[in-house]
Amino acid sequence: MNQSEKIxxxxxxxxxxxxxxxxxxxxxxxxxxxxxxxxxxTIEESKCEMGYLHRAIEKLGETKTYHQWMVYTDRLNYCSxxxxxxxxxxxxxxxxxITITERCMxxxxxxxxxxxxxxxxxxxxxxxxxxxxLTVFWVLYRWREEAYTMIEAMCGMRLTTTYARIGGxxxxxxxGFEKMLEKFCDEFPRALEETEGxxxxxxxxxxxxxNIGRLSKxxxxxxxxxxxxxxxxxxxxxxxxxxxxxxxSDLNFDVVIxxxxxxxxxxxxxxxxxxxxxxxxxxxxxxxxxxPLWVDDKRVRIPEKMDVYTKMEVLxxxxxxxxxxxxxxxxxxxxxxxxxxxxxxxYIVSRGGPKAWRMRIKSPxxxxxxxxxxxxxxxxxxxxxxxxxxxxxxxxxxxx
Amino acid sequence: xxxxxKLKTLFPDLKxxxxxxxxxxxxxxxCKNLFSVLEKLKHEKEFLLNYLTDxxxxxxxxxxxxxxxxxxxYQLFSMETKTRVRFKILANADDHDQNxxxxxxxxxxxxxxxxxxxxxxxxxxxxxxxxxxxxxMDERFVGHPLRKEYDIKDRQPFPDNMKINLERRSVPLx
Numbered sequence: 001m002n003q004s005e006k007i008x009x010x011x012x013x014x015x016x017x018x019x020x021x022x023x024x025x026x027x028x029x030x031x032x033x034x035x036x037x038x039x040x041x042t043i044e045e046s047k048c049e050m051g052y053l054h055r056a057i058e059k060l061g062e063t064k065t066y067h068q069w070m071v072y073t074d075r076l077n078y079c080s081x082x083x084x085x086x087x088x089x090x091x092x093x094x095x096x097x098i099t100i101t102e103r104c105m106x107x108x109x110x111x112x113x114x115x116x117x118x119x120x121x122x123x124x125x126x127x128x129x130x131x132x133x134l135t136v137f138w139v140l141y142r143w144r145e146e147a148y149t150m151i152e153a154m155c156g157m158r159l160t161t162t163y164a165r166i167g168g169x170x171x172x173x174x175x176g177f178e179k180m181l182e183k184f185c186d187e188f189p190r191a192l193e194e195t196e197g198x199x200x201x202x203x204x205x206x207x208x209x210x211n212i213g214r215l216s217k218x219x220x221x222x223x224x225x226x227x228x229x230x231x232x233x234x235x236x237x238x239x240x241x242x243x244x245x246x247x248x249s250d251l252n253f254d255v256v257i258x259x260x261x262x263x264x265x266x267x268x269x270x271x272x273x274x275x276x277x278x279x280x281x282x283x284x285x286x287x288x289x290x291x292p293l294w295v296d297d298k299r300v301r302i303p304e305k306m307d308v309y310t311k312m313e314v315l316x317x318x319x320x321x322x323x324x325x326x327x328x329x330x331x332x333x334x335x336x337x338x339x340x341x342x343x344x345x346x347y348i349v350s351r352g353g354p355k356a357w358r359m360r361i362k363s364p365x366x367x368x369x370x371x372x373x374x375x376x377x378x379x380x381x382x383x384x385x386x387x388x389x390x391x392x393x394x395x396x397x398x399x400x
Numbered sequence: 401x402x403x404x405x406k407l408k409t410l411f412p413d414l415k416x417x418x419x420x421x422x423x424x425x426x427x428x429x430x431c432k433n434l435f436s437v438l439e440k441l442k443h444e445k446e447f448l449l450n451y452l453t454d455x456x457x458x459x460x461x462x463x464x465x466x467x468x469x470x471x472x473x474y475q476l477f478s479m480e481t482k483t484r485v486r487f488k489i490l491a492n493a494d495d496h497d498q499n500x501x502x503x504x505x506x507x508x509x510x511x512x513x514x515x516x517x518x519x520x521x522x523x524x525x526x527x528x529x530x531x532x533x534x535x536x537m538d539e540r541f542v543g544h545p546l547r548k549e550y551d552i553k554d555r556q557p558f559p560d561n562m563k564i565n566l567e568r569r570s571v572p573l574x
Contacts, residue, residue, distance in 0.1 A: 051536040056552060058521075059545055063552050095420050221479070224452050224510035237479045333420040334475060334486065336453070347473070349458050358458035362475070370513045399536060 021384065023052050029126070030395045032369070034376070034384060043384060046376040048369055053399040061359025065325030066092050066166060069359070074160035076361060077397040079122045080115035080340045082151065085164035090245070091335040091346040092166045095328055098300060103291040104168055105246050110181070110284045111154075111163060112337070113277040117188070118147050119340030119392070120228075120270040120277075127267065127389030128199060131208050131382075136195050143184075143191050150180050166326060167300035172293050181285060185278050192274055199267070209264035213375045213387035216261060223374065224367045227342025229391050232269045233261030239338035251283045263390040300326055325354025334362075341365060341392055365398040403483055406446055411437065425486045431502040434487060438476070438507065447483055449476040455504065455514035457491070457522050459548045466490040470522055472501065493523045503529040521546035 022033040031052035037045040057072050064072070073088045074081040086108045093100060100108075121140045128136040148158045153174045155163040163170055199205045215225065220233035230237060238255040240248040256272040258265030294301055302321065307314040330352040336345035342364030349358035368391040376384055404424045407416050414437075415427040428434045441447040454475040465471050468490035477484050491501050503526040504511035515526045516535040523544040526532060534541065540558050543550055 051534075051538070054536045056545065059550075059552050062546075097420070221451055222509050224508070235479065242479075242482050331420045332425075334423065334454075334484070335421065343453065345454065345475075347454065347456065347475070351462070351464060360454070360456045360458075360473075362454040362456075366513065366517075367510055370510065 019381065021381075023049075029388065029393065031399070032388070032393060032395060034372075034388075036376070036381070036384070038381060041380045041382075043376050043379055043381065046373055046384075048373045050369060050395075051399055053395040055400070057400040058359050058361060061356050063355065065354040066328060066356065067322070067326055069356075070164070070166075071160070071162050074162055075396050076363065076400065077119070077339065077341065077344070077365070077394045078159055079394055080119040081159060081161045082111040082115040082163055083119075083337070083339050084344065085161060086112055087335070087337040087339065087344050088346055089164040089166050090337065091333055091348055092326075092328065094335050095331060095333045095348055095350055096166075096299065096326075098167055098295055098297055100167065100295050101292050103289055104293050104295070106284050106288045107169055107173060107293070108164065109246055109248070110281060110288070111151075113280045113284065114147055114150065114181075116340040117274050117277050118144055120274050121147075123340075123389070123392040124195065124267060124270050127263075127386065127392075128205070130385050130389045131205070133199065133202075133205065136198055139191055139194050139198070143188050146184055146188070150177065150184065153177060153180070165300075165302060167297055168294035168302075178285060178288070181281060185282050185285075189275060189278055192271060196271060200271075206264065208383075208386055209267060209390075210262060211260070212263045212383045213372075213379065213390060214260060214262045215371060215375055219374075220261060220371075223371045225342070225371055226364045226367065227339065228256075228266055228269045228273065229261075229342065229368055229371070231256060232258035232265040234259050239336060239343060243336070245335075245337060247284075247287070250287075251280055253280050263386050266390045327354060328352070328356075336362065339364060341368070341394070341397070361397075361400055363397040363400065365393045365395075369393050369398055403446070403485070407485070410440070410444065419486070423484050423486060425488060427488050427490075429489070430499050431489065432498070434474070434489060435502075435507065437487070441476075441485065446481060447485065448478045448480045449483065449485060451477045451479055452504070452508040452510050452514075453477045453484070455511050455518065457518045457524060459522070459546065460490070461548045468492050470524055472518070472524065474504070491524055494525050500527050501525065502527050505529060520544070523547070 017038050019036045019038050023031050033049040035047045036043045060072055061069050070085060073084040076084045121144045125137045125140040151161060152158050155161050155171055215233045217234045220230050220235055234257055236255060236257050241255055253276045256269045258269050303314045303318045308318045328350045330350055332349040334345055334347040336343045344364060345362035347360035347362060348356050351357040372387060372391055375387060404416060404418055407424050407426060417425045419425055428437060441449045457470050457472045460466065460469055460471050470491045472489045472491050474487040495501060501524060503515055513535060515529055516532060518524055519526060519532055520534045520537055521544055538558055541556055
């Protein structure tokens with residue numbers, strides 16, 4: 001072997017090894033790509049890439065009518081489609097100055113809390129699954145199925161619900177729904193206890209999550225973190241309490257905050273938020289009254305199917321409603337709700353007519369992915385996976 | 401005193417409107433003024449705007465809101481006072497001199513990707529941005545998709561064997 005072919009030991013200490021995580025990697029949740037420059041196992045520099053799931057949803061918002069676009073909101077954060085439906089409907093209602101009925105409001109709040117539970121279940125279960133804790137996945141996903149069964153009973157769909165309508169809901173709650181939900185509220189917390197028993201004091205879980213992906217309070221605010229990620233960093237802020245919408249100001253719930261802003265705290269925050277959501281579901285159920293579901297407003301009220309089939313004027317109205325779309329007055333509005341992942345906002349600029357001029361979706365995943373790029377520095381490669389799971393980036397919402 | 405009135409007394413020469421939800425909209429003529437207004441409102445005890453919720457833009461091709469092509473929208477929020485204020489600047493894709501659009505990254509690091517998205521979607525250049533390149537679309541993509549003249553059916557398929565042109569920019573991790 002001559003001198004030039006001889007392998008030099010220093011070659012093995014090359015600090016410039018590039019590792020490409022994703023876009024098709026089981027732990028990259030679909031279509032995310034993280035490019036890392038590693039030294040040993042430590043990530044020295046990272047760049048995140050996105051756009052693999054870009055479907056021009058904002059552009060579609062400008063070319064579809066307000067009513068047609070409802071289905072696209074399902075495809076944002078597909079883990080909590082109900083929440084997106086309602087947040088969007090709320091924004092258009094604000095633009096049109098519509099106040100929904102009380103029954104509709106409580107149904108919507110039930111939907112939002114239910115979808116928050118589903119989203120947190122997915123986040124915690126997948127986070128644990130990525131780190132090899134498969135049992136948690138089985139324990140929690142059973143309850144996700146139960147929740148989806150309820151949602152299926154509500155609107156006939158499981159994932160892409162399209163349940164909300166501008167001014168109301170597509171269907172009223174099914175018979176026996178209250179019983180189903182009560183049963184869920186009674187039994188689901190046991191799964192949370194079981195999960196906590198499996199994880200919270202598990203040596204392996206703690207080693208893999210404590211002090212990983214730390215985000216300080218100041219950094220969290222500077223980088224516009226929202227939702228559980230923000231609260232895990234110790235910022236006491238929740239849109240439901242601080243900028244209350246719907247009936248949240250009448251309900252009792254605690255805003256859960258962490259202290260360290262690491263993966264472990266995010267997990268704890270999500271676990272406790274699920275408990276709070278169960279309590280909120282119970283409170284909403286108590287207040288749920290028998291009343292009209294739809295707002296009495298000709299501009300948005302979708303005619304009853306029976307009347308469409310039997311009355312000429314209603315048929316014409318129905319036709320005009322779906323062919324022309326809802327006429328939204330000129331103006332603009334930003335409306336945000338506390339989605340499972342954080343502040344989900346819709347910013348609509350209307351120039352009058354049935355289509356939006358600008359449909360902006362302020363998605364929490366977008367800012368969280370940016371934060372992830374910053375927190376990956378000096379972490380290990382396997383920790384990158386746990387950080388990604390803990391900030392719960394949903395590609396549908398990220399790329400829009 | 402409402403927030404809108406308070407803003408009007410603080411900045412008598414700025415145009416201040418309200419939106420459908422009674423949120424204040426402050427029109428600002430250039431970025432230098434934006435920074436001074438933001439700095440002032442960061443410490444004004446009734447506002448304390450310290451959180452950038454969103455940064456986006458919309459096409460003003462019909463000149464509804466002014467004589468320039470785009471409107472930049474900055475959504476700011478305060479966790480202490482729970483106030484939302486929206487700032488708007490009229491902008492062309494590549495303004496010069498005092499109308500130059502300057503990046504907000506030095507004030508709010510979260511603006512980094514949001515400005516990249518605005519650049520990607522509308523082609524507005526943010527001066528001083530550390531890494532202004534496309535974020536959602538492919539590097540090979542031609543045009544800016546959220547401009548009104550870009551048709552939604554105008555697709556640009558990229559075969560994998562096409563060479564990526566990074567426009568003389570260094571490859572991110574070189």
